[in-house]
Amino acid sequence: MNAIVISAVLGVVMMFCGVFTNSKNAIRAVAVIGLLGLTIANVMDMGGYHFFNVSLKGMLTFDTFGLLFNTIAFGSTWIYFLLSGRDMERVGVNVAEYYALIFFVLCGIAIVSSFNSLLMLFLGIEIISIPLYILTGSDKRNLKSNEASLKYFLMGAFSTGLMLMGITLIYGVKGSFNMEVIRMGSTALTPMMTAGLLLLLFSMAFKASAAPFHFWTPDVYDGSPTVFTSFMATIVKAAVFIAFIRLFEGCFGEMHREWQLLIAIIAAATLFIGNITAVFQQSVKRMLAYSSIAQAGFMLFALVAMNKMAKEGLIFYAAAYSLATIGIFAILLKMKDYTFEGFNGLAKRQPVLAATNTIFLLSLAGIPATAGFWAKFYMLSAAVENGHVLWLVIVGVLCAAVSVYYYFRVIQAMYFKEGDNQEIETSGAFKGLLIGIAAIVILLGIFPHWLINQLYSFFYL
């Protein structure tokens, strides 16, 4: 509960910040300190210090899983603020409002990681989506940004409609929004239940940009200001997956075998389309959009497998994927040219940027000794343990091999090609932060349990 209330309050605080001060540095400082406080409050929630004792009537349940994810999401956002906060200020004049909107998104994330009623799921998803529509269109004078925003809004509204219909149908069957009530006794698919399940599945697949509901993703990610793409493609996407698995385990866990194949097919299609299309991209930003689709395919493994390893793995995946992608986007933001050629010869001019970028890319590709390896390892293990979807595992690893192609294209450009000397401004702090993130990626790659154990041990204090 701590996180939900405080993030909403912080959102309001940020809005007023814009009224009282024009200093961008001050606004950023408030946001960074506020988010740090939010993260600490959430960790204290895990440790048993609840600031707000509200009777929730079973609408929300705060379990370790959700709170752990919150911590990771807030931590990643904090790193994102530090790395890319200055770039946010270049998008437009209303800096304080961007921060405010992001805090509202975080509030939505805290809700979807703890909902216990379908209504709260709906609320959470909407609280996440609406600020994102605005952030997507925040570059007001840019036509592409406007187009992306409109597209996102129309498609998003449509999928939200589907979700509501799905919730209604399930309410019609079970007479309750409560997930435990819905789960109880739902072991076989009835027609109405099937319709509800499918509608929920489609709308969640849309939010998670899983194939064949992914068509909005490249345009929206490409059109919106890069600094917000970074946020949308990482933390928000991971949160949607947490909601996805919570919903399907909570409501339909008893009939997992009935819908497992369907999700497996969606996962395979997502992997295939995301990876193959990414190969043909000329712009790194667009490549990252497709790569985020491809990574979503891997995260869907968690839903297909639905065991302990899958849930732990999903948290880890969220952390590994977010860290690496935020890092790559932060470096991309410094580039003037977003094509692969723009990266040519970066290793000579900016060895630190090139080296850390390489580590992030290796992590996304899933090379051992980076966090990304364990993310993939957990997903593959979970699917193998499940035992029914070995074909999906093979598809997964083959697609992972394809992904090497486009991730390594960036590495090739940076290290093996000569480039023109475009000026890149970076500060020492920025580089230091990048090195820090790269160190975390490698540390997690060698001791993957370190992160989770630290958080768990705090929880048990």
Place this chain on the structure above:
Amino acid sequence: MIPVLLIVIPLVSGLLAFLIKQEKSVKTWALLTSIITLVVAILPFALHKASDLQTDVAWLPELGSSFSVTMDGMSKLLCLLTGIAFPGIFIATWNTTYKNPNNFFALMLLMQTGLIGVFVASDALLFYFFWELALIPAYFLCSIWGGERRVAVTFKFFIYTFVGSLLMLVGIIWVYFHTPDHSFAMTSFYKADIPRDQQGWVFWLFFIAFAIKIPLFPLHTWQPDTYEQSPTAVTMVLSGVMVKMGVFGILRWLAPVVPVGLWSWGDTAAWMCVIGMIYGSLLAMQQDDLKRLIAYSSIAHMGLMGLAIFVTSSIGIQGVMVQMFNHGINIIGLWIVVELIERQFHTRKMSELGGLAQNAPGLAIMLVVVALANVALPLTNAFVGEFMMFNGVFGSKSSNYHYIFMVVGLISIILSAIYTLNMIQKVFYGNTNTLTASAHDIRFNEKLVLAILLIGIVVMGVYPKPMIEATRHAVDAIYSTMYVQLPGRK
């Protein structure tokens, strides 16, 4: 303790080498530390206490994986090969200059870390880690310091091996869930209870990874290009040591884990090896480029090792052990000669060379001996290994086609004599031309390395007993786990 040292020394010295900017000092540093590694790699042959050769530290207790390294006969031999290879390569290529030498030598040492890690790991996950970690430095080494088409060629190599590794990862995870105690330890893997009807495709998951690395026909297409385009120092590591990872992987992680799978697909795999032997030899005969010639000849020789494993015989596996080491020594010797020729004449084309023996007699003698060892002439080291392997193929009890394999394999040895002698003739004898008229002989350091290799070749050829003794236990252990006793067969 020893295996940990073997991993830590190159790792630390490699990381430090990134910081040494002067060319001379980084070269010296790399040479010194690699010699220390070599000394440590020799020690296991003198030590017999188990605690010296084994270390087991908790790594991921939740997953049942630990940082566990041990050295048996096979590991000792391959670590020794790795230990010899690196200082040898550093001395032989002492006069080659690289841009950014600190990065070059650092990556070389890191690659050594990965290779040794693969050979000593006794935990499947750790093995996979090192397996991949050996690849990353190789990727950068070839892509930065290689020939003209380096980027595309290395990329092909990388994708190839990465696909194989990922399939192997699936196999590892699958076996993991079938181990009695859910552990990645080698001993648990050997006890894994894998249903017989499932062993077939588990075999393929592992086998593809190893077959790509060895490389076996038809998964060999990355190899000639990569060997040709890589800087020669890296080619030496790739062909001398890294391809042994594939053979080693089969012996350590495939044969004992899925013996039934190996038995049922052994003939298919052996056919792949045999076709590769003939195919590699025929292509080697057509080459004009020295590097490509040796690359194709390596396909043929590695194919024989694969064949000896897949027909499952004790003496054959013993031969593979010996040959893994000897082939490494011989092929590194060949590459050194090629490197010397290329550095002097800036060409590797046999048609442009000729008559070198007149001006460079030292080099000529070296090449002839190494080349004859490559053909497996008696009294050279390769003869011992190949003789034992053919012996094994001939006496195989598991294969239905072992006589055919034997005959076809021997044909490829004859072919290898043809192309090797042809190469010697074209490069060293005949008339000199404008390019080779002013040739000079090799330097002292080059002579030194080659002379040591030559002594090794002859000593191993005349007195192979120590090597066989050192690996006997490992051979027996592997053979006893991989041989499938069939009802009604003796």
